Amino acid sequence: MAGSRPRRGAGFAAGTLLTAGALSAMPGCGGETAVSTAEIATVDIEPGEMLLVGVDDGASFTATARDADGFFVAGTARWSIDNAAVATISEAGFVSATAAGTATVTATIGGVSATAQLEVFVPARINDYRPGQSYYGRRDYVEYIPGELPVILSSSHGGAMTPREIPDRTYGVVRNDTNSLELTMAMRQALIDLTGRAPHVINSHLHRSKLDANREIVEAAQDNPYAEQAWEEFHDWIKVARATVAADYGKGMYVDIHGHGHDIDRLELGYLLTPEELNRPDNALNSLAVVAETSIRDLGRTSPIPFSHLLRGSTSLGGLFAEEGVPSVPSPAAPGPGDAPYFRGGYNTREYGSFRDAEVISGIQIEHHYGGVRDTPDNRHAYAARAARVIRGFMLEHYGFFEQPFAVRGVLLSNLPKYRGPTDAILPSRRPETRGRSRQRPRAGARTPQRPRADGRHSGAGHRSELRAAALGRAGNG
Secondary structure (H helix, E strand, O other), rough: OOOOOOOOOOOOOOOOOHHHHHHHOOOOOOOOOOOOOOOOOEEEOOOOOEEEOOOOOOEEEEEEEEEOOOOOOOOOOOEEEEOOOEEEOOOOOEEEHHHHHHEEEEEEEEEEEEEEEEEEEEEOOOOOOOOOOEEHHHOOOOOEOOOOEEEEEEEEEOOOOOOOOOOOOOOOOOOOOOOHHHHHHHHHHHOOOOHHHHHHHHHEOOOOOOOOOOOOOHHHHHOOOHHHHHHHHHHHHHHHHHHHHHHHHEEEEEEEEEEEEOOOOOOEEEEOOHHOOOOOOHHHHHOOOHHOOOOOHHHHHOOOHHHHHHHOOOOOOOHHHHOOOOEOOOOOOOOOOOOOOOOOHHHHHHOOOOOOOOOOOOEEEEEEEEOOOOHHHHHHHHHHHHHHHHHHHHHHHOOOOOOOOOOOOOOOHHOOOOOOOOOOOOOOOOOOOOOOOOOOOOOOOOOOEEEEEEOOOOOEEEEEHHHHHHHOOOOOOO
16 A cells, blocks of 8 residues: 555544645644645555455445645545456445456546555355365365264364464464364364264364454454454354254254363363352352353253253263263363363354254354374374264263264265375465455345365355444353
């Protein structure tokens, strides 16, 4: 972007275009912003980068002029675009997308010009997802692998990609959950080995310093358009998976996979209950009021056993993990965390479990310790096999179903190639970055849009959801 940045305290919001009419209406006493009649030295365009998603998407650029001292100068911008095949631009600076591609937008005021970069990303729509096939969003930042089991796994803090087009996040947690993406893929493979069928899997391949997909969009993406697009894709695909499981089974489970660095080597099973709540005796947990505060609300309301037993009894997740030799909290041996640190579940667990009434997919956040679970490929494989048996056993015990007795779309998942690590074709390759700025519009649609790739895989992006309008308070720090 050419031209200087607006000075803080200058008295006008970024992007304000001063005209002669605006000048005549301004007060002339001390304390107001000074507006120069001097020669224009610089022009500033906002935003300097724009990303539009889909044909007919549109947004506005604005331009301001300044003199050599940084004071605003009145003037009207003339707008142009160097690639009219990608988008058109109006006299007022509004761009409308017409095709995929990139373009440079130029604003000229008083003979001085500045430029901004525009990208139009046009995803195609897929009417049906093939189980076991990887689908990717823009630049392969997000991956969705459809499944056919009533289980959804997600990895939001295990990606390795650090593209230049996304600056590092400046607040919030930026450290990755080491090997949590690899652990998620190991759990997927273990479920295939156990049942011949796969869970749905959604992975963020961006490093947490670029995107935190387990936060609301404001903290997660911090106003970067490319990170916002990846956030939308990640969450749209979870919604697609939830809708598919609900349609195929009526109910199901969502499991958000994380890693913790706490001193006690045990799993932390997050249901949105606080440590103080879990430290209470069983009779304090056996009420519908407590059930309604959790991410397994749907399961808790229909279970014939006391809710405390569902949380930490012998047939709870913690109880079944104990049978596999994996310690956890809550569980029969550790009903509550006591004074120890404990992650109770974050944004994703609240958003995609059954925290809200009428939701049928119950959600759990599993925080994994490092040693013996995430640290080596052998340990990840061994743990994943145990976790697969636990998830299957839990659903058979409390839902009464797991595998469906029919082939799904003719796919035999036991014959699919296994995930072996970052060199596998399952992981996206890096591509050259471009620059842009997002001002997208929400779109309706039952399926996340995709674009085919030349190598037979698919890449795509979800419609913009409306979650940015309000940031939900998060329930944990996973």
